[in-house]
Amino acid sequence: MIPLIKHIFVVFFFTYISYAVPPPSSKDAICQDTQLIIQGIFDYYYENNATFHQPYYWWEGGLAFNNIIENAYLCQNDTFDSLIQDALLKKSGKDFNYMPHDQIMVEANDDLGIWGMTLLTAAERNLSVPQNGTLGYKNIPNNWIYMADNVYKQMLHRWNNKTLSQSECGGGLRWQIYPWNNGYSYKNTISNAGMFQMAARLGRYFNDPEYLKQADEIFSWLRDVGFVNLNGNQTTVYDGANLESNCTDITELQWSYNFGMTLGGCAYMYNVTGSDYWFNATQSLWNGTRSRFFNEDRIMYESQCQASNTCNNDERAFKGLLSFMLEYTSFLVPALQSDIMSYMTPSANAAAGSCDGGFDKHSCGLNWFNATNDGYFGLGEQISALGAIQSLLGDSNDDLAKFNKIPQSTIDYLSILLQHKSNNEDTISNKKRDVNLMSKLINLEQQLQVEVLRRTKLEQKVEDLKHQLNSYKRKRNLIQHL
Ligand SMILES: *[C@@H]1O[C@H](CO)[C@@H](O)[C@H](O)[C@H]1NC(C)=O
Ligand SMILES: *[C@@H]1O[C@H](CO)[C@@H](O)[C@H](O)[C@H]1NC(C)=O
Ligand SMILES: *[C@@H]1O[C@H](CO)[C@@H](O)[C@H](O)[C@H]1NC(C)=O
Ligand SMILES: *[C@@H]1O[C@H](CO)[C@@H](O)[C@H](O)[C@H]1NC(C)=O
Ligand SMILES: *[C@@H]1O[C@H](CO)[C@@H](O)[C@H](O)[C@H]1NC(C)=O
Ligand SMILES: *[C@@H]1O[C@H](CO)[C@@H](O)[C@H](O)[C@H]1NC(C)=O
Ligand SMILES: *[C@@H]1O[C@H](CO)[C@@H](O)[C@H](O)[C@H]1NC(C)=O
Ligand SMILES: *[C@@H]1O[C@H](CO)[C@@H](O)[C@H](O)[C@H]1NC(C)=O
Numbered sequence: 001m002i003p004l005i006k007h008i009f010v011v012f013f014f015t016y017i018s019y020a021v022p023p024p025s026s027k028d029a030i031c032q033d034t035q036l037i038i039q040g041i042f043d044y045y046y047e048n049n050a051t052f053h054q055p056y057y058w059w060e061g062g063l064a065f066n067n068i069i070e071n072a073y074l075c076q077n078d079t080f081d082s083l084i085q086d087a088l089l090k091k092s093g094k095d096f097n098y099m100p101h102d103q104i105m106v107e108a109n110d111d112l113g114i115w116g117m118t119l120l121t122a123a124e125r126n127l128s129v130p131q132n133g134t135l136g137y138k139n140i141p142n143n144w145i146y147m148a149d150n151v152y153k154q155m156l157h158r159w160n161n162k163t164l165s166q167s168e169c170g171g172g173l174r175w176q177i178y179p180w181n182n183g184y185s186y187k188n189t190i191s192n193a194g195m196f197q198m199a200a201r202l203g204r205y206f207n208d209p210e211y212l213k214q215a216d217e218i219f220s221w222l223r224d225v226g227f228v229n230l231n232g233n234q235t236t237v238y239d240g241a242n243l244e245s246n247c248t249d250i251t252e253l254q255w256s257y258n259f260g261m262t263l264g265g266c267a268y269m270y271n272v273t274g275s276d277y278w279f280n281a282t283q284s285l286w287n288g289t290r291s292r293f294f295n296e297d298r299i300m301y302e303s304q305c306q307a308s309n310t311c312n313n314d315e316r317a318f319k320g321l322l323s324f325m326l327e328y329t330s331f332l333v334p335a336l337q338s339d340i341m342s343y344m345t346p347s348a349n350a351a352a353g354s355c356d357g358g359f360d361k362h363s364c365g366l367n368w369f370n371a372t373n374d375g376y377f378g379l380g381e382q383i384s385a386l387g388a389i390q391s392l393l394g395d396s397n398d399d400l401a402k403f404n405k406i407p408q409s410t411i412d413y414l415s416i417l418l419q420h421k422s423n424n425e426d427t428i429s430n431k432k433r434d435v436n437l438m439s440k441l442i443n444l445e446q447q448l449q450v451e452v453l454r455r456t457k458l459e460q461k462v463e464d465l466k467h468q469l470n471s472y473k474r475k476r477n478l479i480q481h482l
């Protein structure tokens with residue numbers, strides 16, 4: 001099911017691209033390409049301790065695995081499943097909160113946001129969890145979602161701690177967790193957008209308004225502080241600012257992963273609430289992304305550093321995150337799909353063309369404009385090309401897994417609440433309506449508590465009956481043996 005538009009671009013590029021990997025014109029070709037690219041990723045990987053070679057930082061491993069998990073799902077290829085499960089487990093830390101001992105001194109909130117994203121993808125794509133006892137781990141939660149939730153709860157704890165978060169800039173997470181690290185007094189977009197994305201996805205997964213309310217709050221803060229400025233094609237997403245200035249000294253660098261993370265969170269919020277507010281936010285962020293990170297041939301690039309050839313190792317992977325989030329946005333916000341794909345198709349083709357470098361003749365490059373390797377190669381280049389190429393398979397997805405624990409009626413009320421929350425127009429009648437809806441919501445939540453309690457009791461009864469049945473069966477077997 002490759003839309004026509006894809007073929008048009010393939011033909012267009014065919015005229016001058018010499019591919020070392022097959023042109024991504026069909027599902028088979030895309031899966032063949034991406035298998036080669038993933039092999040390239042593993043060239044940089046130490047399986048024994050689940051880390052990537054220096055100079056790659058720990059966050060980048062999270063992004064690599066995110067895109068590899070997505071690939072295993074899209075291509076229905078389980079070859080690397082046990083490698084992925086081991087990698088995720090080895091980094092899970094002793095409390096399954098992704099604070100592994102070998103990163104404990106350097107880990108920051110943005111690392112957690114990225115690894116949280118990866119765990120959510122694992123959950124939404126139904127990746128199975130290794131059995132208890134694997135690698136000596138006991139009590140492994142039976143779904144990655146609970147580990148994502150552990151990561152999120154840590155961030156939420158910091159968000160709510162007045163000393164750590166609320167005293168300057170009107171809220172927000174700091175970049176760093178520990179005072180001894182550079183950047184402790186910097187609040188940045190990626191840490192907060194990472195948390196926003198997690199709240200939105202957890203909210204969708206569990207259909208739980210509590211997370212959605214928190215997501216709404218985080219996004220409002222990102223706007224209030226001036227890191228995210230929604231304005232159609234001119235939408236900006238800045239990097240962050242310092243506490244000392246109460247976040248007025250904004251660093252106006254614009255990176256594709258900040259756009260991607262924020263856009264992805266909004267796409268989830270729109271998908272759950274169906275609200276105008278979230279549709280507009282998603283569309284503005286997409287329109288801004290479209291004008292800032294694609295050239296006139298609709299090929300993605302890291303505009304902040306690519307032209308000047310100054311992209312560092314981190315920055316060379318950012319397009320991999322943007323591509324992933326665009327794939328999900330086109331799925332979660334169907335109205336944007338054809339426009340997003342009309343940019344991702346030429347980008348994916350050009351990215352595949354760039355994968356003709358290195359000794360193996362399939363190392364991917366940094367700049368895709370000429371659809372041939374530009375002399376760069378590395379982990380970031382592999383991750384970015386992987387994300388862009390496989391995004392073309394996004395429209396054949398099944399729905400992302402979820403588990404509803406809250407009745408639809410509660411979520412409907414919440415959607416209405418969020419829908420009425422628009423920019424500055426907090427009119428009195430809106431406020432009255434919000435209060436009204438809020439009291440209805442509280443009422444419903446109370447009813448829910450009663451329901452949950454009743455259900456828990458019933459479940460307990462079922463368990464008891466199961467035990468009785470088992471003991472009856474054991475007795476019966478015993479009698480039969482006699
Ligand atoms: C699955 O992935 C492995 C490893 O990259 C590859 O060797 C194999 O050909 C793939 N299988 C299919 C059916 O594409
Ligand atoms: C991981 O293992 C490799 C190979 O044994 C080693 O060179 C590297 O320093 C280790 N990395 C970490 C973070 O422990
Ligand atoms: C591991 O054991 C714990 C405690 O019995 C259980 O809650 C959990 O679901 C198990 N995990 C897996 C992956 O089976
Ligand atoms: C908030 O963080 C500060 C600094 O780490 C810590 O001393 C304090 O105990 C925390 N407060 C709460 C309520 O956790
Ligand atoms: C600091 O910034 C926040 C958010 O922009 C604002 O609400 C607050 O009033 C500012 N505080 C001071 C002291 O300027
Ligand atoms: C985004 O761009 C499209 C044109 O592609 C336009 O129809 C839409 O109104 C724009 N939305 C915003 C919020 O700027
Ligand atoms: C926004 O960008 C799109 C795509 O480049 C263009 O079609 C549209 O006219 C622009 N809108 C405005 C208001 O400039
Ligand atoms: C969404 O954008 C449309 C068109 O620009 C506007 O009419 C509408 O009021 C916006 N809705 C919200 C909730 O911001």
Ligand SMILES: *[C@@H]1O[C@H](CO)[C@@H](O)[C@H](O)[C@H]1NC(C)=O
Nearest residue numbers: 270271274331332333334399
């Ligand atoms: C949410 O995403 C699903 C899957 O693409 C789609 O079917 C559904 O229409 C989306 N919801 C909204 C409100 O667009």
Ligand SMILES: *[C@@H]1O[C@H](CO)[C@@H](O)[C@H](O)[C@H]1NC(C)=O
Nearest residue numbers: 367368369370372373374375
């Ligand atoms: C693309 O090709 C042109 C013409 O050969 C060359 O000048 C330019 O440097 C190339 N750009 C990249 C990114 O490789």
Ligand SMILES: *[C@@H]1O[C@H](CO)[C@@H](O)[C@H](O)[C@H]1NC(C)=O
Nearest residue numbers: 124125126398399400401402
């Ligand atoms: C995940 O598993 C659930 C329950 O088995 C199923 O309903 C859903 O379709 C699966 N989703 C994906 C993305 O595989």
